[in-house]
Amino acid sequence: MSRRSPVASVPPVAPVVPLRERFRREVASAIAGSAEEVFAEQGLHSAHVGDIARRAGVAVGTLYNYYEDRDALLAALLRERGEELVARFEQAIASAAGKALKKQLGAFVDAYFDFFVAHRPYFKILLEGELTQLQDSYPRSAAIPSHYHQLIFRQLEGLFQRAVEARQLRVAHADLYPWLLLGMMRSLAVCDLRKHKTYEPSSGAQLVNVFLGGAAV
Amino acid sequence: MSRRSPVASVPPVAPVVPLRERFRREVASAIAGSAEEVFAEQGLHSAHVGDIARRAGVAVGTLYNYYEDRDALLAALLRERGEELVARFEQAIASAAGKALKKQLGAFVDAYFDFFVAHRPYFKILLEGELTQLQDSYPRSAAIPSHYHQLIFRQLEGLFQRAVEARQLRVAHADLYPWLLLGMMRSLAVCDLRKHKTYEPSSGAQLVNVFLGGAAV
Amino acid sequence: MSRRSPVASVPPVAPVVPLRERFRREVASAIAGSAEEVFAEQGLHSAHVGDIARRAGVAVGTLYNYYEDRDALLAALLRERGEELVARFEQAIASAAGKALKKQLGAFVDAYFDFFVAHRPYFKILLEGELTQLQDSYPRSAAIPSHYHQLIFRQLEGLFQRAVEARQLRVAHADLYPWLLLGMMRSLAVCDLRKHKTYEPSSGAQLVNVFLGGAAV
Amino acid sequence: MSRRSPVASVPPVAPVVPLRERFRREVASAIAGSAEEVFAEQGLHSAHVGDIARRAGVAVGTLYNYYEDRDALLAALLRERGEELVARFEQAIASAAGKALKKQLGAFVDAYFDFFVAHRPYFKILLEGELTQLQDSYPRSAAIPSHYHQLIFRQLEGLFQRAVEARQLRVAHADLYPWLLLGMMRSLAVCDLRKHKTYEPSSGAQLVNVFLGGAAV
DNA sequence: GATGAATGAGATTTCATTCAT
DNA sequence: AATGAATGAAATCTCATTCAT
Numbered sequence: 001m002s003r004r005s006p007v008a009s010v011p012p013v014a015p016v017v018p019l020r021e022r023f024r025r026e027v028a029s030a031i032a033g034s035a036e037e038v039f040a041e042q043g044l045h046s047a048h049v050g051d052i053a054r055r056a057g058v059a060v061g062t063l064y065n066y067y068e069d070r071d072a073l074l075a076a077l078l079r080e081r082g083e084e085l086v087a088r089f090e091q092a093i094a095s096a097a098g099k100a101l102k103k104q105l106g107a108f109v110d111a112y113f114d115f116f117v118a119h120r121p122y123f124k125i126l127l128e129g130e131l132t133q134l135q136d137s138y139p140r141s142a143a144i145p146s147h148y149h150q151l152i153f154r155q156l157e158g159l160f161q162r163a164v165e166a167r168q169l170r171v172a173h174a175d176l177y178p179w180l181l182l183g184m185m186r187s188l189a190v191c192d193l194r195k196h197k198t199y200e201p202s203s204g205a206q207l208v209n210v211f212l213g214g215a216a217v
Numbered sequence: 218m219s220r221r222s223p224v225a226s227v228p229p230v231a232p233v234v235p236l237r238e239r240f241r242r243e244v245a246s247a248i249a250g251s252a253e254e255v256f257a258e259q260g261l262h263s264a265h266v267g268d269i270a271r272r273a274g275v276a277v278g279t280l281y282n283y284y285e286d287r288d289a290l291l292a293a294l295l296r297e298r299g300e301e302l303v304a305r306f307e308q309a310i311a312s313a314a315g316k317a318l319k320k321q322l323g324a325f326v327d328a329y330f331d332f333f334v335a336h337r338p339y340f341k342i343l344l345e346g347e348l349t350q351l352q353d354s355y356p357r358s359a360a361i362p363s364h365y366h367q368l369i370f371r372q373l374e375g376l377f378q379r380a381v382e383a384r385q386l387r388v389a390h391a392d393l394y395p396w397l398l399l400g401m402m403r404s405l406a407v408c409d410l411r412k413h414k415t416y417e418p419s420s421g422a423q424l425v426n427v428f429l430g431g432a433a434v
Numbered sequence: 435m436s437r438r439s440p441v442a443s444v445p446p447v448a449p450v451v452p453l454r455e456r457f458r459r460e461v462a463s464a465i466a467g468s469a470e471e472v473f474a475e476q477g478l479h480s481a482h483v484g485d486i487a488r489r490a491g492v493a494v495g496t497l498y499n500y501y502e503d504r505d506a507l508l509a510a511l512l513r514e515r516g517e518e519l520v521a522r523f524e525q526a527i528a529s530a531a532g533k534a535l536k537k538q539l540g541a542f543v544d545a546y547f548d549f550f551v552a553h554r555p556y557f558k559i560l561l562e563g564e565l566t567q568l569q570d571s572y573p574r575s576a577a578i579p580s581h582y583h584q585l586i587f588r589q590l591e592g593l594f595q596r597a598v599e600a601r602q603l604r605v606a607h608a609d610l611y612p613w614l615l616l617g618m619m620r621s622l623a624v625c626d627l628r629k630h631k632t633y634e635p636s637s638g639a640q641l642v643n644v645f646l647g648g649a650a651v
Numbered sequence: 652m653s654r655r656s657p658v659a660s661v662p663p664v665a666p667v668v669p670l671r672e673r674f675r676r677e678v679a680s681a682i683a684g685s686a687e688e689v690f691a692e693q694g695l696h697s698a699h700v701g702d703i704a705r706r707a708g709v710a711v712g713t714l715y716n717y718y719e720d721r722d723a724l725l726a727a728l729l730r731e732r733g734e735e736l737v738a739r740f741e742q743a744i745a746s747a748a749g750k751a752l753k754k755q756l757g758a759f760v761d762a763y764f765d766f767f768v769a770h771r772p773y774f775k776i777l778l779e780g781e782l783t784q785l786q787d788s789y790p791r792s793a794a795i796p797s798h799y800h801q802l803i804f805r806q807l808e809g810l811f812q813r814a815v816e817a818r819q820l821r822v823a824h825a826d827l828y829p830w831l832l833l834g835m836m837r838s839l840a841v842c843d844l845r846k847h848k849t850y851e852p853s854s855g856a857q858l859v860n861v862f863l864g865g866a867a868v
Numbered sequence: 869g870a871t872g873a874a875t876g877a878g879a880t881t882t883c884a885t886t887c888a889t
Numbered sequence: 890a891a892t893g894a895a896t897g898a899a900a901t902c903t904c905a906t907t908c909a910t
Contacts, residue, residue: 043350133260183404206390214431477784567694617838640824648865
């Protein structure tokens with residue numbers, strides 16, 4: 001029998017988002033989307049609020065009805081995608097827990113590049129933000145990329161530590177492993193962003209192969 | 218009698234730099250030095266001409282007597298150090314030519330990090346410039362980092378190609394090797410610049426070990 | 435049968451305000467009240483339409499249904515209270531007509547401060563408006579404070595002129611009397627508004643004493 | 652005999668202000684002057700930086716080379732004139748110390764109006780600043796008028812207290828005396844600023860007469 | 869050749885007012 | 890009639906570059 005008894009009269013209250021609110025979200029999302037593109041295309045420092053508004057098809061004032069200022073707009077963007085990315089990683093690591101180390105790393109790398117392929121503009125912003133001095137123009141956003149970088153870094157550290165303890169990885173200079181792996185990952189992402197070579201899953205697999213087994217014959 | 222004897226004897230070697238000219242170079246060099254520091258400390262977009270001049274101990278106007286504009290100043294900087302860096306690489310590769318692959322890579326990596334340790338500010342600029350959109354603020358400088366990146370990349374490509382042909386490296390996805398190696402190198406540099414861990418030569422050795430032999434036991 | 439009997443009896447007095455209209459006035463009045471507070475608290479130039487609407491519990495759009503623009507809102511406010519104030523003065527002067535000069539002035543001063551105590555926010559606005567340049571932001575309101583000031587001033591002038599003619603006041607510089615008296619009154623009001631000392635009727639009496647008899651022993 | 656002995660050769664070192672510096676002061680002063688006028692004419696809130704610069708005959712950027720921001724410009728103005736005004740008061744009170752009360756008050760009032768006549772625009776600004784909410788637009792300037800007001804107020808309080816102790820003034824409500832006197836003074840100033848009647852010294856004398864002896868016959 | 873004040877285009881942000889729903 | 894999101898003109902401030910001294 002259906003839970004919605006025909007007699008019962010309280011309409012299934014669920015997601016009745018009021019119309020106004022739906023519009024609001026639509027617009028906020030459109031603005032965020034334009035911002036993501038413009039930030040990625042023009043670079044964090046040449047991305048002007050006017051450009052973002054224009055691309056979103058709204059007036060500047062409208063943009064400011066949704067985001068307190070340019071900084072807040074970037075911060076919102078970085079945070080939303082950052083949360084998503086971290087969640088993917090946690091999921092990937094969890095789902096591969098207990099499996100062979102190669103599987104675990106593979107899951108990690110795949111999670112990274114799946115997200116990358118789906119959100120290239122975000123990655124461009126993120127990678128730029130890693131080294132650029134943002135404190136001046138984006139006081140609140142400045143700390144966010146490194147925040148998420150740390151989260152991811154720690155997950156990787158844990159993974160490597162367990163592998164070292166299980167004698168699956170050599171112990172010498174084990175503290176470098178996260179840096180080396182992430183360095184290679186970043187490099188493939190940059191390779192793709194610079195239009196040298198579109199990323200393919202086999203590249204990720206090869207990355208893991210090299211990391212674990214080396215490139216030598 | 219004129220000093221310019223018609224017969225002979227413009228001293229062929231010593232390039233007798235006139236005093237005036239020596240001064241010029243002194244000043245130009247002081248300005249470039251300050252620029253390097255300021256660009257590195259403040260980031261490419263927050264480095265103001267005024268700051269650079271102040272640190273060099275000259276007036277802004279003076280700076281403009283030596284460099285056409287901010288872009289030209291950065292370009293000069295990037296070019297000078299870039300030439301130097303490429304030269305080091307050529308030398309390293311040449312000196313290791315014919316030796317074992319590990320030696321060759323070691324020489325390459327060492328050349329990179331020796332230069333890095335000697336010129337951290339330059340690397341900070343270079344790494345920032347790799348991903349930041351410079352076209353707007355620095356139209357002429359924008360292409361320079363990637364120019365030198367390419368030169369280095371090609372040297373590495375050649376090295377790897379020869380190793381592949383000599384069956385020293387696995388052939389599958391060999392085109393990724395330069396990206397992977399440079400990615401790890403960059404990552405260790407960033408690790409140092411971010412004050413996580415000062416670079417030590419053993420790290421470079423470990424990097425080569427992992428690249429060739431893998432991290433797995 | 436229709437309720438509107440053809441025969442008679444539209445009650446001749448009570449100006450039967452239709453319900454709809456009564457609502458309108460209610461809302462208009464609520465808005466004006468909020469405006470009075472906000473104008474007083476934030477100052478004429480930092481009082482934003484949005485704040486006023488929010489405090490009144492209506493949307494900005496609603497506010498604009500009742501008042502043509504910000505200027506009109508302020509003007510309405512100034513006019514309404516201004517009329518009231520002038521009426522009080524007329525009444526005070528009329529009721530004291532023929533009495534001793536001291537009584538007359540006492541009535542005048544009391545009328546002023548009674549109104550002040552009942553309407554501090556209005557006075558804050560009024561006093562601010564006396565010297566601030568309003569022409570730009572409030573073209574229509576700008577003239578209103580001085581209009582009522584003039585009305586009051588003239589009443590006082592008349593009062594003084596009669597007293598001078600009756601040889602109750604010294605004639606020299608008699609034209610200054612209204613300025614001097616109003617200046618002292620304003621000053622006590624400001625003293626209260628600035629939270630130095632809450633106004634008490636005895637202060638008004640003392641003011642009259644000083645004005646008529648001087649402060650000297 | 653002249654102090655500049657023809658023999659002595661150290662040039663009388665005094666005020667050799669370098670040329671550059673003299674120009675700087677000239678410009679700073681021109682800007683401050685324009686600011687004073689514009690602030691007075693347009694009112695504190697409609698005085699735009701652009702207007703000030705234009706009237707001073709410089710570009711906006713120039714203005715910002717001399718004053719950190721609009722607030723700083725106003726603050727400098729208020730402070731400079733404020734210091735001057737307070738000094739005049741101190742001098743006036745000191746020079747009249749020990750004389751009859753009427754002389755003392757006369758000196759005080761004269762000092763006020765002498766300064767007023769010489770600096771009407773400043774007074775307009777000052778009087779406007781007394782009641783306008785400046786905190787938002789001029790965070791640093793906001794406190795300055797009341798600061799100087801306090802200084803002057805205290806001088807007057809002291810003067811009155813001594814007079815009360817010497818039984819020269821009635822003791823009842825003596826705390827109101829500064830408010831009443833300053834209120835009348837302000838009122839005459841406003842009367843002049845509003846173009847009703849240009850201030851004349853006899854008005855000040857009359858003010859003191861009324862304050863001490865009352866207006867009544 | 870050195871100096872540093874002047875310049876002004878250009879970027880961000882605010883907020884009174886409008887108007888479709 | 891009420892709503893509140895959209896609008897965009899206008900204001901402040903920055904800073905690379907110029908140029909008279």
